[in-house]
Amino acid sequence: MYFVLSKVLLFLLYPAFWVFVLFIIALLLKNNKRKKRLLVAAIILLYVFSVPLFLNLFGHAWSVKADSFHKNQVYSCVIILGGFSSVDKYGNGLFNGASDRFIEGVKLFDIGAAKNILISGGNGNLIPGYFKEANWVKTQLLLFKVPDSNIVVESNSRNTIENAIYSKALLQKLGLKPPYLLVTSDFHMRRAKMIFEKEGVPVVPYPCDYTVTQNRNTWGDLIPDGVAWGGWNIYLKELVGYVVDKWK
Numbered sequence: 001m002y003f004v005l006s007k008v009l010l011f012l013l014y015p016a017f018w019v020f021v022l023f024i025i026a027l028l029l030k031n032n033k034r035k036k037r038l039l040v041a042a043i044i045l046l047y048v049f050s051v052p053l054f055l056n057l058f059g060h061a062w063s064v065k066a067d068s069f070h071k072n073q074v075y076s077c078v079i080i081l082g083g084f085s086s087v088d089k090y091g092n093g094l095f096n097g098a099s100d101r102f103i104e105g106v107k108l109f110d111i112g113a114a115k116n117i118l119i120s121g122g123n124g125n126l127i128p129g130y131f132k133e134a135n136w137v138k139t140q141l142l143l144f145k146v147p148d149s150n151i152v153v154e155s156n157s158r159n160t161i162e163n164a165i166y167s168k169a170l171l172q173k174l175g176l177k178p179p180y181l182l183v184t185s186d187f188h189m190r191r192a193k194m195i196f197e198k199e200g201v202p203v204v205p206y207p208c209d210y211t212v213t214q215n216r217n218t219w220g221d222l223i224p225d226g227v228a229w230g231g232w233n234i235y236l237k238e239l240v241g242y243v244v245d246k247w248k
Contacts, residue, residue: 013236015038016229018230020047025220050224053214055231059212064189064205066073069181071113077152078114078173078181080105081192082121082133082162091135095118098185100209102137105183106144108206117141118152118170120163133213161245162190164199186211187234198246211235 008174011017014053029035084098095102108114119141121133134155141151154170157163171180182203184192189207196203211231 001106010237013240015045015236016032019045019049025070043158047224049232050226050228051222052225052228053221055210055228055235056217058235059187062190062238063186064193064207066204066206066227069206074112075179075181075204076176077116078105078108078206079118079119079120079163079167079184079196080137081160081182081186081188082119082137082157083182083185084209085133085136087131091131093131093133093139098209101185102140103182104206106141106146108181108183109146109150116152116176117148117156118167118180120154121155122154122156122158124152125237126169132196133226141218160181160188160195160241161193161199164196164201167196168199168201177203181206183210187211187238190244191238195245 021040022038022045026038026042027186029038038073045127080101083102084096087093104244105117105119106184109117119137120133123131123133132155134153138153144147152174152200154163154166154169157166171178180190182189182196184207186207186209187206193203193205211234
C-alpha cells in the first residue's frame with residue numbers, strides 16, 4: 001500500500017500543483033480581500049520555487065559530503081543504487097540523466113577502491129514490466145570489462161527500503177564485510193544513507209549526479225528559471241520520503 005500511495009499521490013508534493021490550486025481558488029472566490037491574499041500567496045510561491053538561488057541553498061544544506069571516504073582504503077563492495085537507466089518502447093535498456101551513478105561506481109571499482117560491485121534495482125514502476133534494471137546494468141558492466149565474478153546483482157527491489165533489505169541479505173550471504181561504499185545521486189544520498197543504516201547496513205556515502213550548481217551563487221540566480229521547478233519536485237519528494245521512512 002505504501003508503495004502504491006507513494007506513486008499515485010506524488011503530484012501532491014509538486015509546488016506547481018499548489019500554485020495552480022491557489023490561483024483556481026482565488027478566481028472562484030467572491031470575497032475580494034481573500035481573493036487578493038490568495039493571489040499574492042500564489043505569486044510569492046511562484047517566484048520562490050522558480051528562482052535557482054533558493055533551490056541551490058536548500059540543495060547544499062541537504063547534501064551529504066563524502067568526508068568519510070578514504071582514498072587509501074579498499075572496500076569490499078560498492079553499492080550502486082538503480083534509477084539511472086530506463087527502457088525504450090522496444091524494451092531495450094538505456095542510460096538516463098542519472099547515469100553518473102554508473103560512471104562513478106565503475107570508476108571506484110576501476111581504481112581499486114572497491115573489490116566488488118553490487119547493483120541494486122528491479123522495476124519501480126507502478127505497473128512493472130519484465131525489465132529488471134540490475135540485470136541490464138550487469139550486461140553494461142561486462143562491456144566495461146568488469147569480471148562477472150566481481151558483479152553482484154540485486155534485481156527485486158522497487159524502492160530504497162527494498163534496496164537496503166535485499167542488498168543486506170546478499171552481502172551477508174557472500175561474506176562481504178562492511179562498511180560499503182554507497183553510490184547514488186546527491187539529492188538521494190541523505191535518505192538512502194539513513195535507510196541503509198536503519199536496516200543495519202554500514203555505508204560510506206559517495207554522492208554524485210549533482211542537481212544544484214556547485215559554483216557560487218550569482219545575481220543571475222535571482223531570475224526565475226523553469227528548470228528550478230523540476231529540482232524542487234525532486235527535493236520535496238526526498239524530504240517527505242526521508243521523514244516518512246525515518247519514523248514509520
